[in-house]
Amino acid sequence: MLLPLFALLAAAQAAPAPAPAPKPTAAQLAAAAPASAWGAIDPQDLLLIDFADGRRSMIWLAPAFAPVHVANIRTIARSGWWKDATVYRVQDNYVTQWGDATEKKPPAAGIVPKPPAEYEWAWGAHGVAVDNPYRDAYATRTGFTPSGWAVAGDGARQWLPHCYGMVGVARDLAPDTGTGGDLYTVIGHAPRHLDRNIALVGRVIDGMAALSALPRGTGGGLGLYEDPKQRVPIKRIAIAADLPAAERPAFEYLRPDAPVFAATLEARANRGGPFFTVPAGATDLCNVMVPVRVVGR
Amino acid sequence: MLLPLFALLAAAQAAPAPAPAPKPTAAQLAAAAPASAWGAIDPQDLLLIDFADGRRSMIWLAPAFAPVHVANIRTIARSGWWKDATVYRVQDNYVTQWGDATEKKPPAAGIVPKPPAEYEWAWGAHGVAVDNPYRDAYATRTGFTPSGWAVAGDGARQWLPHCYGMVGVARDLAPDTGTGGDLYTVIGHAPRHLDRNIALVGRVIDGMAALSALPRGTGGGLGLYEDPKQRVPIKRIAIAADLPAAERPAFEYLRPDAPVFAATLEARANRGGPFFTVPAGATDLCNVMVPVRVVGR
Numbered sequence: 001m002l003l004p005l006f007a008l009l010a011a012a013q014a015a016p017a018p019a020p021a022p023k024p025t026a027a028q029l030a031a032a033a034p035a036s037a038w039g040a041i042d043p044q045d046l047l048l049i050d051f052a053d054g055r056r057s058m059i060w061l062a063p064a065f066a067p068v069h070v071a072n073i074r075t076i077a078r079s080g081w082w083k084d085a086t087v088y089r090v091q092d093n094y095v096t097q098w099g100d101a102t103e104k105k106p107p108a109a110g111i112v113p114k115p116p117a118e119y120e121w122a123w124g125a126h127g128v129a130v131d132n133p134y135r136d137a138y139a140t141r142t143g144f145t146p147s148g149w150a151v152a153g154d155g156a157r158q159w160l161p162h163c164y165g166m167v168g169v170a171r172d173l174a175p176d177t178g179t180g181g182d183l184y185t186v187i188g189h190a191p192r193h194l195d196r197n198i199a200l201v202g203r204v205i206d207g208m209a210a211l212s213a214l215p216r217g218t219g220g221g222l223g224l225y226e227d228p229k230q231r232v233p234i235k236r237i238a239i240a241a242d243l244p245a246a247e248r249p250a251f252e253y254l255r256p257d258a259p260v261f262a263a264t265l266e267a268r269a270n271r272g273g274p275f276f277t278v279p280a281g282a283t284d285l286c287n288v289m290v291p292v293r294v295v296g297r
Numbered sequence: 298m299l300l301p302l303f304a305l306l307a308a309a310q311a312a313p314a315p316a317p318a319p320k321p322t323a324a325q326l327a328a329a330a331p332a333s334a335w336g337a338i339d340p341q342d343l344l345l346i347d348f349a350d351g352r353r354s355m356i357w358l359a360p361a362f363a364p365v366h367v368a369n370i371r372t373i374a375r376s377g378w379w380k381d382a383t384v385y386r387v388q389d390n391y392v393t394q395w396g397d398a399t400e401k402k403p404p405a406a407g408i409v410p411k412p413p414a415e416y417e418w419a420w421g422a423h424g425v426a427v428d429n430p431y432r433d434a435y436a437t438r439t440g441f442t443p444s445g446w447a448v449a450g451d452g453a454r455q456w457l458p459h460c461y462g463m464v465g466v467a468r469d470l471a472p473d474t475g476t477g478g479d480l481y482t483v484i485g486h487a488p489r490h491l492d493r494n495i496a497l498v499g500r501v502i503d504g505m506a507a508l509s510a511l512p513r514g515t516g517g518g519l520g521l522y523e524d525p526k527q528r529v530p531i532k533r534i535a536i537a538a539d540l541p542a543a544e545r546p547a548f549e550y551l552r553p554d555a556p557v558f559a560a561t562l563e564a565r566a567n568r569g570g571p572f573f574t575v576p577a578g579a580t581d582l583c584n585v586m587v588p589v590r591v592v593g594r
Contacts, residue, residue, distance in 0.1 A: 137581040209513040216506040280490040284434040
């Protein structure tokens with residue numbers, strides 16, 4: 001008896017006759033994709049969080065969808081406003097949130113203090129490389145932009161979905177839209193009811209465990225750390241483009257307009273490998289995750 | 298500027314004219330439900346995990362859906378087979394798994410070594426108190442049984458969905474179905490592609506953070522703890538009915554056949570409170586979560 005839930009390809013050993021070639025997984029398809037299928041992520045769009053314990057989380061910013069909020073975030077990062085930033089909220093099956101735990105700090109100089117509600121836009125305004133053929137609980141139409149983002153909508157309007165690892169801007173009650181000084185990421189089942197109610201500005205593409213595996217807070221029914229000593233210190237939040245070239249991280253995404261992308265989508269809906277006996281025949285939008293890879297690690 | 302993502306009801310203060318009564322949330326509806334809306338959970342169906350650090354996770358077992366696997370689990374708990382059990386796998390956005398990390402221990406005496414594949418059954422075999430009106434990415438029909446479980450299916454067959462906190466039986470490649478000696482729970486976005494491929498046997502209803510907030514493992518691309526010292530020791534796994542009465546935990550669930558349940562479902566689809574400006578108009582099955590409460594804490 002063995003137990004790892006996925007005994008990857010372990011079945012292939014010592015078969016008496018050659019087995020049919022196993023159907024490739026989405027990860028295998030991505031790994032075999034040509035270089036032309038991968039697009040570079042602009043280092044201006046990479047926000048890194050260095051924790052005091054040495055761990056790093058990397059966020060891919062989405063300036064096309066929330067330009068004012070993302071411009072604010074770059075300004076805040078460059079201003080030093082986040083020098084005392086901490087993670088101060090971790091609510092199980094919901095969000096991890098970081099920024100200014102005191103809620104008292106004046107906004108960073110040079111930001112737009114009241115950004116517009118960058119929550120939705122015209123369907124297709126950012127292109128749709130692949131229409132997703134599978135049903136979605138919240139949206140009648142979903143797909144993937146050539147720029148590498150899952151989108152949801154109704155054919156008229158479009159928005160980013162609150163999938164695992166997506167990053168949004170904490171806000172007060174409307175009409176407040178948040179400045180970008182406090183951010184959160186989804187650490188549980190996609191809270192898609194937040195879609196169109198809050199600005200999404202990016203996605204955690206590396207080092208997610210530094211945000212998702214933190215102790216849960218107990219304050220206010222919101223996962224706030226009740227004792228300031230519980231807060232997780234952040235050493236630096238910076239834009240990758242501002243780092244010396246030798247230290248600058250680099251990432252690529254699998255382009256949804258590359259032919260291989262549709263195959264990876266189908267592979268997520270009907271999984272390959274020896275483990276699955278009943279194919280799902282579909283996939284939730286938030287179970288797709290546009291593949292991302294680090295360059296040169 | 299303030300930051301808690303949900304400033305619960307904070308808007309109500311000092312309004313110049315009386316505001317309309319805010320729409321109640323699902324939690325408020327459940328809290329106001331009459332005693333008759335709550336059903337007791339049989340202490341034979343409560344599996345508790347006591348960790349060496351004093352934390353406890355509580356699992357509600359589902360014997361109606363997987364009777365042989367659940368009978369095995371009770372036998373294993375009572376046999377002492379789990380006395381050296383540890384958590385040995387934590388894969389981000391996927392599962393936490395526990396049991397016999399060595400994979401070498403002979404099965405517990407008295408169990409059914411090869412249970413049937415208790416993965417699906419005839420639609421409605423366990424009753425459907427409430428049909429869920431919202432779309433589902435994986436199933437054409439979903440609902441809630443009077444016994445308190447979300448179910449997915451196609452009107453002919455029915456199965457339990459892999460939502461956050463659901464507990465399943467780790468298995469080897471088919472035809473293996475797992476004994477119940479090694480269990481996992483979902484700690485990320487619902488991996489519904491596992492539905493009908495594996496036996497689900499319960500749901501974590503309390504102490505989820507003791508399983509979800511653990512350090513992620515790095516082994517085999519599966520989140521296995523590579524160093525045995527990383528494994529999280531478990532002091533005891535027991536059935537609540539076997540504890541002395543004074544120590545026995547007790548829980549209740551909101552009955553899906555109680556009139557209030559449909560209102561809580563609608564409240565999950567169109568959230569009340571001052572935060573939301575655009576109602577979702579729908580909810581993912583895995584964002585509903587049948588309410589459960591502890592008795593007498």
